[in-house]
Amino acid sequence: MGEGEIQLDRRFEKVGIPFESKVSSILTSAIPEDKVILGKDGMLSISEEHYKSLLNEAFGHGGWALIPVDDIKELPPNDPAQKYVQLVREYALYCHERFISQAFGETNFYSATQNYADAAERIKVTALTRCCKDFGVASELWDKRWADSWRAKYGIQEWAENVTTQRKANLWRRKDEDWSWPFKRSTFYK
Numbered sequence: 600m601g602e603g604e605i606q607l608d609r610r611f612e613k614v615g616i617p618f619e620s621k622v623s624s625i626l627t628s629a630i631p632e633d634k635v636i637l638g639k640d641g642m643l644s645i646s647e648e649h650y651k652s653l654l655n656e657a658f659g660h661g662g663w664a665l666i667p668v669d670d671i672k673e674l675p676p677n678d679p680a681q682k683y684v685q686l687v688r689e690y691a692l693y694c695h696e697r698f699i700s701q702a703f704g705e706t707n708f709y710s711a712t713q714n715y716a717d718a719a720e721r722i723k724v725t726a727l728t729r730c731c732k733d734f735g736v737a738s739e740l741w742d743k744r745w746a747d748s749w750r751a752k753y754g755i756q757e758w759a760e761n762v763t764t765q766r767k768a769n770l771w772r773r774k775d776e777d778w779s780w781p782f783k784r785s786t787f788y789k
Contacts, residue, residue, distance in 0.1 A: 618657075618694075625657040627735045635740075637754050639770040639782075643740045647724045650731050654694070663694040665727050668701065671719060673708075683707045688722045692730035702729035760785035 617623070636644045654663045668689040676684060686708045692699040704726030708718040731737065739745045750771070759770045759782045767785050778784055 616697075622657045626653060626731075627738070628653075630737055630739055632749065632753065635749060635753070637750070637771055637773050639759075639768075639772070641750065641754070641756070641771045643746050643749060644728070645737050645740070647727065650727055650736065653736055654731075658694045663692065665723065665730065666691050666693060671722065682711070683709045686718055686722055688719075688726065690723065690726035690730065692727070700730040700733040702726050704729070758785045758787050759783065 630645060634645050634649050636646060638644065668691055671686050671688045674685040674687060685705060687703050687705045689701065689703050691701045704722035704724065706718050706721040706725065753773055754771050755774050756769060756771050758767055759778055760767045761781050762783055763781045767787065772778060
């Protein structure tokens with residue numbers, strides 16, 4: 600290597616070389632509206648299985664990998680009264696041996712009520728979602744107009760009560776789904 604030359608990390612060797620148009624078509628295909636998940640907070644998402652299915656269709660089984668970059672870290676609580684710790688871990692997505700993206704996954708971990716292995720899996724899912732975002736997978740979910748239109752067509756916001764805590768909140772659900780335990784439909788006033 601000559602003086603003044605920059606040597607890139609080997610993982611970036613094939614960056615900037617486009618995949619075949621078939622791969623791009625699969626990854627950027629429209630999300631079937633029945634695959635969209637509506638969170639109680641109104642946030643839209645798709646399942647981990649849907650992301651994996653698209654990657655398998657585009658690259659073949661074993662043609663992609665989400666690789667941990669470091670160990671799981673516990674972030675200290677911001678508030679001493681906080682009953683959980685935040686767990687984070689960084690992952691890198693590779694497809695056909697090419698670096699695609701790198702992102703942190705995270706989750707709140709309640710040690711009294713949660714299984715650590717389930718929390719670790721949730722971290723991986725949030726990292727996969729963020730890495731796939733760089734590919735344009737499910738990009739509609741981050742388009743405010745599309746998301747507002749989808750919620751207006753398929754969602755409803757109403758008062759619901761958590762039957763275990765008796766706390767009420769104005770929450771979202773799909774119109775084609777009923778409230779499930781521990782929630783039931785409620786009114787704001789008693």
